[in-house]
Amino acid sequence: xxxxxxxxxxxxxxxxxxxxxxxxxxxxxxxxxxxxxxxxxxxxxxxxxxxxxxxxxxxxxxxxxxxxxxxxxxxxxxxxxxxxxxxxxxxxxxxxxxxxxxxxxxxxxxxxxxxxxxxxxxxxxxxxxxxxxxxxxxxxxxxxxxxxxxxxxxxxxxxxxxxxxxxxxxxxxxxxxxxxxxxxxxxxxxxxxxxxxxxxxxxxxxxxxxxxxxxxxxxxxxxxxxxxxxxxxxxxxxxxxxxxxxxxxxxxxxxxxxxxxxxxxxxxxxxxxxxxxxxxxxxxxxxxxxxxxxxxxxxxxxxxxxxxxxxxxxxxxxxxxxxxxxxxxxxxxxxxxxxxxxxxxxxxxxxxxxxxxxxxxxxxxxxxxxxxxxxxxx
Amino acid sequence: xxxxxxxxxxxxxxxxxxxxxxxxxxxxxxxxxxxxxxxxxxxxxxxxxxxxxxxxxxxxxxxxxxxxxxxxxxxxxxxxxxxxxxxxxxxxxxxxxxxxxxxxxxxxxxxxxxxxxxxxxxxxxxxx
Numbered sequence: 216x217x218x219x220x221x222x223x224x225x226x227x228x229x230x231x232x233x234x235x236x237x238x239x240x241x242x243x244x245x246x247x248x249x250x251x252x253x254x255x256x257x258x259x260x261x262x263x264x265x266x267x268x269x270x271x272x273x274x275x276x277x278x279x280x281x282x283x284x285x286x287x288x289x290x291x292x293x294x295x296x297x298x299x300x301x302x303x304x305x306x307x308x309x310x311x312x313x314x315x316x317x318x319x320x321x322x323x324x325x326x327x328x329x330x331x332x333x334x335x336x337x338x339x340x341x342x343x344x345x346x347x348x349x350x351x352x353x354x355x356x357x358x359x360x361x362x363x364x365x366x367x368x369x370x371x372x373x374x375x376x377x378x379x380x381x382x383x384x385x386x387x388x389x390x391x392x393x394x395x396x397x398x399x400x401x402x403x404x405x406x407x408x409x410x411x412x413x414x415x416x417x418x419x420x421x422x423x424x425x426x427x428x429x430x431x432x433x434x435x436x437x438x439x440x441x442x443x444x445x446x447x448x449x450x451x452x453x454x455x456x457x458x459x460x461x462x463x464x465x466x467x468x469x470x471x472x473x474x475x476x477x478x479x480x481x482x483x484x485x486x487x488x489x490x491x492x493x494x495x496x497x498x499x500x501x502x503x504x505x506x507x508x509x510x511x512x513x514x515x516x517x518x519x520x521x522x523x524x525x526x527x528x529x530x531x532x533x534x535x536x537x538x539x540x541x542x543x544x545x546x547x548x549x550x551x552x553x554x555x556x557x558x559x560x561x562x563x564x565x566x567x568x569x570x571x572x573x574x575x576x577x578x579x580x581x582x583x584x585x586x587x588x589x590x591x592x593x
Numbered sequence: 594x595x596x597x598x599x600x601x602x603x604x605x606x607x608x609x610x611x612x613x614x615x616x617x618x619x620x621x622x623x624x625x626x627x628x629x630x631x632x633x634x635x636x637x638x639x640x641x642x643x644x645x646x647x648x649x650x651x652x653x654x655x656x657x658x659x660x661x662x663x664x665x666x667x668x669x670x671x672x673x674x675x676x677x678x679x680x681x682x683x684x685x686x687x688x689x690x691x692x693x694x695x696x697x698x699x700x701x702x703x704x705x706x707x708x709x710x711x712x713x714x715x716x717x718x719x720x721x
Binding site (some may be wrong): 516521587591593 | 626
């Protein structure tokens with residue numbers, strides 16, 4: 216059976232190039248970068264070269280880059296790390312459409328006595344900038360806003376957001392796990408104080424990420440240990456993973472972005488031909504590989520399982536598929552009622568996706584939707 | 594994502610007795626749009642030697658795999674049973690016949706025994 220993976224926003228495969236780069240660091244160049252001997256120095260050299268390359272990619276001339284275990288850790292480190300370091304400011308602003316690791320970090324801080332403001336978004340998923348400006352106060356320690364949303368693909372204007380934050384004297388953190396290498400980011404030009412990135416969304420390995428931190432900012436470490444990463448993140452460095460991360464940043468080319476954009480537009484156009492569908496998120500400022508669609512009178516878990524049975528891998532924001540039985544907080548933030556969000560499916564494309572893949576998916580999704588709608592008693 | 598047994602998947606992909614009975618003797622409706630599962634069970638009842646049997650049973654369901662599979666399996670369990678016995682079918686019986694259901698699906702999507710009860714009550718109320 217044909218296998219079409221359309222869940223690249225969940226994770227990507229490790230590319231062959233990345234895999235090859237990582238390989239020597241398992242059993243050949245396996246030294247601990249903290250060791251003084253030449254094996255250790257070789258590993259350290261590889262790590263530092265990677266650090267430089269990633270910083271260059273983001274124009275991070277005034278930032279330090281700390282390697283972590285991934286997006287979740289980087290977001291935790293940014294928010295909690297800053298909070299622990301600055302106990303006098305107890306107000307944090309974020310949005311209703313953040314990834315769970317930001318939302319749940321903020322909710323946890325709420326229990327520790329922090330005041331958290333969750334900004335609303337419009338029906339396309341854009342943060343209300345006037346609301347942002349109004350909500351920043353003297354006690355506001357940090358604003359944390361996701362760059363490109365993982366569910367609906369809407370890309371925020373970080374430059375405008377950072378201008379507002381800095382005019383009002385607060386710090387901006389952004390989770391860029393979905394956008395990194397797909398949307399150009401220049402942390403000097405856009406003036407971003409802290410930025411979360413990771414490897415496994417860009418053809419790198421799982422379990423590696425990084426946090427960029429403006430040089431003059433300090434965060435309290437979450438892990439205490441052997442003073443790795445200038446004491447900000449202790450733990451022996453994941454050398455092979457870091458090297459893989461460094462290679463992965465070159466995986467998605469401008470041509471790949473154009474290719475994915477073209478296929479995304481084709482798929483959205485053909486999905487719109489199906490009766491009673493809604494495309495979620497912005498059509499203009501949207502990740503090149505994201506499609507989020509709601510089918511009326513069909514349930515997301517059923518759709519995804521039928522797709523899986525036909526070799527197509529996608530994901531859903533339906534309440535019925537989540538472990539909490541709550542529908543996607545992102546879809547409710549853009550105004551979908553719970554009863555309307557059950558039939559939501561996210562397709563996320565990769566650079567390997569072909570036009571034939573899209574045709575195959577469209578043919579099958581049409582069959583599945585009519586099959587499920589036939590079963591609807593209403 | 595929750596994990597389903599093979600039996601659940603079989604009933605989900607190849608549901609038994611899916612459809613509507615046009616002149617049903619009883620219809621049982623459960624669920625609502627907000628929770629996402631809506632289930633209708635249709636029955637035809639036959640009287641034999643003073644007893645009432647479920648002669649035909651069909652379902653229509655909008656919902657997740659568990660909702661569809663529990664609908665499908667109950668039509669198989671209930672077919673040919675007397676209405677007294679059919680009313681005794683519980684959620685647990687349905688889950689057991691499916692080789693178990695994920696705990697989270699036990700209450701939200703395992704609605705078919707309730708739908709069947711309502712279909713029988715609907716029949717009884719019309720045939721007093």
